[in-house]
Amino acid sequence: MDTDGTHPSPAERDAEARGLDIVLVARHEDGTFDEVAAAQGLSEDDGVKTMVAKISGGITVFVLIPGTRRLDWAKLRALLSVNKASLVRPDAAFEVTGYAPGTITPLGSSTVLPVYADERIRGRRIGMGSGSADYLLFTDADALLDSLGAVTGDITS
Numbered sequence: 001m002d003t004d005g006t007h008p009s010p011a012e013r014d015a016e017a018r019g020l021d022i023v024l025v026a027r028h029e030d031g032t033f034d035e036v037a038a039a040q041g042l043s044e045d046d047g048v049k050t051m052v053a054k055i056s057g058g059i060t061v062f063v064l065i066p067g068t069r070r071l072d073w074a075k076l077r078a079l080l081s082v083n084k085a086s087l088v089r090p091d092a093a094f095e096v097t098g099y100a101p102g103t104i105t106p107l108g109s110s111t112v113l114p115v116y117a118d119e120r121i122r123g124r125r126i127g128m129g130s131g132s133a134d135y136l137l138f139t140d141a142d143a144l145l146d147s148l149g150a151v152t153g154d155i156t157s
Helices: 010-018 033-039 073-080 090-097 141-148
Strands: 022-026 048-055 059-066 085-087 115-118 125-129 135-140 151-153
Touching: 010 022, 033 125, 033 135, 048 073, 048 090, 048 125, 073 085, 073 115, 073 151, 115 141, 125 141, 135 141
Parallel strands: 059 115, 115 151
Antiparallel strands: 022 135, 048 059, 048 085, 125 135
């Protein structure tokens, strides 16, 4: 939702267009992801980090990984068949997605980007950024990844 809570956010509109069921849960100032996730019946392992990376050829991509794991750059480069990959600067991530770091989601991004995700995300209900610092987004990982045409593989350690 937008800041007044009445209009659908870009992420909500995109999810609806994809036929994806999502739940937005208010994130209180003092509430951590783990607390909000626990109220949704999820553990910290069900949290997903969305990163924006630039790869060889100047292509920008989304990278989704479980929140409790670390991105393995060598594995990501192998999956992408590229020699170089790096995170973009926070201001560049905002420019490409329209979302502030810490809130980024591939849903409703101002630029449609290819999505690469760690295979461990599949088969679970996940929580992630919603595009707003006020809400977390919860959805079925398989439905999300399929709707985005995500390429999955072992990209974490």
